[in-house]
Every structure is written in C-alpha cells, then in structure tokens.
Amino acid sequence: MQVFSTFEKNAFLEIAISMLEKKGIKKESIFAVPLDNRAEERKIFDNLHRSDGTSLIDIGVALATAFSVIGASIGFELAWGPIYWGLIGASIGFILGVAIRLFTEKVIKKKSRLLKGKQSEVILIIDCDESQVELVENILWNHFALGVAKVK
Template sequence: MQLFSTFECTGFLEMAVSTLEKKGIQKENIFAVPLDNRTEDRKIFDSLHRSDGTSLIDIGMGIATAFAVIGASIGFELAWGPIYWGLISAFVGFVLGFIIRLFMELVVKKNKRVLKGKHSEVILIIDCEESQAALIEDILWKHFALGVAKVK
C-alpha cells in the first residue's frame, strides 16, 4: 500500500519523516519529491482561456460613477452642459481608477508576493503494509499535512 501526502517545506515535514522512521518505516520506503516553483511572472491581463479572478476595472467603475455624478452636477453651469461633462468626467474617473488598480497589481501586490515567499510543496510517498496505514495517516495529519491519499 502507498500513502501520498503533500507538505509545505517546513520543519513539520522533517518531524513527520523522523517520526515515521521511529515507528519502524525504513528510509527506503519514504520518498520525498519537491515541486518546482513557478519561474515566469504572472500575467496581469486575462485572456479568453485563462483568468486569475482579479478585476482591473472594479475601482475604475466606482470612481467613474462618482465623477459622472459630480461632472453632471457641475455641467449645468458649464458651456457644454451636464451630459457632455458627465461623460467626460466618467471617462476621466474610469481611467484614474484603472491606473490605481494597475499600480496596485504591479507594485503593491508584487512586493507582497516577494515578501510572503511562496515556497513549493513537497509530495511525500510512503510504502507500507495495510496494517500500518492508519498509524502513518495519523502521523501525517498530526504533522500538518495538506492532504493525504491511500492507494492499495
């Protein structure tokens, strides 16, 4: 029987492996595979086939609405009238909001990703007897495994 589990690269992985060795699992039956980190940067703009769930126009739409109301109100006293000034101020508000959101994605969130330091996970594969499976699964969960699966 084989047990598969995923861990973050932390000390809990080392403790889980040493606990398994203390419980009688030989080193030859424990196999750890580190996953590679992503080498390319994430793309800001979505395509038809890929979306990251981040919207760049949400702030722009809110600011455009606010600017349109203010521009239309002021437009009653200006030469072109409230409709033109409402549309012009809505466009300016949308562009301003889009630039703010783009700045947040490119600068602020990129710095957070670098500081957070996303580490790759490790897949731990353990060969064992069926009688040991429950004990090993319990040890893996106690050492904060992200997921555990059994294959007979």
C-alpha cells in the same frame, strides 16, 4: 497501499521519515519528490482561460459614475452642455479609477500576488500494508504534513 502527503521542506519532514523507518516502514518504501514552485510573478491581466478574481475596472466604474454626475451637473452652466461634460467626466473617472487600481496591484499589493500561505515543497509517497496505514497517517499529520491521501 500507498499514502501520499505534501510537506514544506523543513526538519519535520526528516523527523517524519526517520519516525516511519523506526516504526517498521522500509527505506525502499519511502519516496520523496521535491517540487519546483512558481518562480515567476503572477500576471495582472486576465484572459479568457484564466482569472485570478481581481477586477481592475471596479474602482474605474464607480469613479466614472461619480464623475459623470458631477460633470453633468456642472455642464448645465458650461458651453458644451451636460451630456458632453457628463461623458468627459465619466471617461476621466474611469481612467483615474483604472490607474489607481493598477498602481495598487503593481506597487502596493505586489507581495500578495505571490502564492499565499504555506507552499508544498516535497511530496512523500509511502508504500505500506493496510494495517500500517493509520499509523503512517498519524505520524504524517503529527509532523505537520500539509495534506495526506490514501490509495489502494
């Protein structure tokens, strides 16, 4: 039976491996694979096949609505009338909202676009008997494994 687990690269991984060896798991039955984590910056703009759930036009649409109402109200007294000034206000509000959202995503929330939380850095694969699976699983969980799976 095989037990798979993911760990951060730290001392707990080394302690878990040595504890498994002490409990009778052979060194040849333990296989650790380091992972390459994402080094490039995440993209802001979504495409058809990938979306991160962040909308760039939400503030733009809200400001377009507000500015169009204000523009139409003021437009009754201006030369071009309420329709033109409402459209001008909507376009200015939309552009301003998208610019605000781009600024917050590029400058303020730059760190939040990186992977959040703990990152798996090592996959640990252990070949063991079915009688040892629960012991191996408990050792891995007690040494702060990020995830554990069993395969027969």
